[in-house]
Amino acid sequence: MIDVATLLILLVASVFIGVIGSMLGIGGGIFLVPIMTLGLGIPISVAAATSLVTIIVTSSTSASRFLRKGFVNVKLGMFLEMFTVSGAIIGAVLVTYLTPQSIEIVFGFVLIYTAFYMWLRKEVECRLSEEDPSEAGNVGRFDGSISDDKTGKRCRYAVKNVPRGAIASFIAGNLSGLIGVGGGIVKVPVMNLWMGVPIKAATATSNFMIGVTAVASALVYLSNGLIAPVVTSIAAIGIFIGAVIGSRMMIKMAGGTLRLAFALTLIVTAVLMFVRAGGWM
Amino acid sequence: MSRSPDEQRESPVESALEIVLFGGVILSIALFLIGLASFALSSQAFVLSQTETLDGIINSIAALSPIGIISLGVLIIIATPIVRILMTAVYFANRDKLMTLVPIIVLSFIVLGFVLSVLR
Numbered sequence: 001m002i003d004v005a006t007l008l009i010l011l012v013a014s015v016f017i018g019v020i021g022s023m024l025g026i027g028g029g030i031f032l033v034p035i036m037t038l039g040l041g042i043p044i045s046v047a048a049a050t051s052l053v054t055i056i057v058t059s060s061t062s063a064s065r066f067l068r069k070g071f072v073n074v075k076l077g078m079f080l081e082m083f084t085v086s087g088a089i090i091g092a093v094l095v096t097y098l099t100p101q102s103i104e105i106v107f108g109f110v111l112i113y114t115a116f117y118m119w120l121r122k123e124v125e126c127r128l129s130e131e132d133p134s135e136a137g138n139v140g141r142f143d144g145s146i147s148d149d150k151t152g153k154r155c156r157y158a159v160k161n162v163p164r165g166a167i168a169s170f171i172a173g174n175l176s177g178l179i180g181v182g183g184g185i186v187k188v189p190v191m192n193l194w195m196g197v198p199i200k201a202a203t204a205t206s207n208f209m210i211g212v213t214a215v216a217s218a219l220v221y222l223s224n225g226l227i228a229p230v231v232t233s234i235a236a237i238g239i240f241i242g243a244v245i246g247s248r249m250m251i252k253m254a255g256g257t258l259r260l261a262f263a264l265t266l267i268v269t270a271v272l273m274f275v276r277a278g279g280w281m
Numbered sequence: 282m283s284r285s286p287d288e289q290r291e292s293p294v295e296s297a298l299e300i301v302l303f304g305g306v307i308l309s310i311a312l313f314l315i316g317l318a319s320f321a322l323s324s325q326a327f328v329l330s331q332t333e334t335l336d337g338i339i340n341s342i343a344a345l346s347p348i349g350i351i352s353l354g355v356l357i358i359i360a361t362p363i364v365r366i367l368m369t370a371v372y373f374a375n376r377d378k379l380m381t382l383v384p385i386i387v388l389s390f391i392v393l394g395f396v397l398s399v400l401r
Binding site for chain 1 (some may be wrong): 314
């Protein structure tokens, strides 16, 4: 018999994770899986499968909203997801030969460094299209545009360091295959800090991508009979509500606030990485 | 439907992608709600974390049982990004060679990962 309190905890936690995931362009598995396993006593394999399906819900709900607003850089997202998906598959193969604990500790320190870097570094500047049409044209294949926080007008940004971003996306996929974390949490800072993509466009583009990476793994869980439809449906409903709220919040949020929120999430994720590596979770 | 000036898209494909992604989610959520309501109305007992094999999922969908309705929602949500990848491949065909090739490669990796997991 199902406990009503369990259902409510799962639903409320999912709404919260949906808000965070949608705003920041991350899947949220690092938060949902421990809540399900430690808090609700659900087996880890079921929690992981549920988490993957809910990432698709976050991704599809948020990306559709951000596509409407023109925040998603479709070509860049498609290009980088090619490296993320291939990295995830190789990571899933490598997991048999490597110890996740050491990777989690190193990754934790990288996240802390990235959080401070993100917090201290100035946000990407983009040019208003109307102000300088000669410079506003697309010069690179992946250049994009987004509405400016202050004026509401479209401004263009140039995407830099594409090969470096592609390698980082491959590593992001690798990490997600190895330790189940590393999709959006790596790709958003990479796009923002290295590739010159404004934070809002980076989180929106990450949301566009994470669903595809999750599908690759979700199909494996589905074929192995590890999907639990009831728990998945309840978590998905909560995530959907959260993603609708989160995507609306992100659109109205200032870029600086979003960067700060992301930096704080990186610190929390780093702490969870250390806790996991220590065997306390 | 009118849009504010800042709701501009880079290309028409974004409009189609938005419809596919949101349509897939809404359809899945509707099926989840119908399935859960059917469970609540029926006297069937169920375990929250009860897993289903692929055969079990297909049989329950065919029987239109509450668990089958929910499972159909799960399959639709998993299929949604795959449809999105196919759509981008079709859209960029004859427009942009690289962007036609990229979704095909992504889809190939997904299929490869699935096959590898089945073989292991």
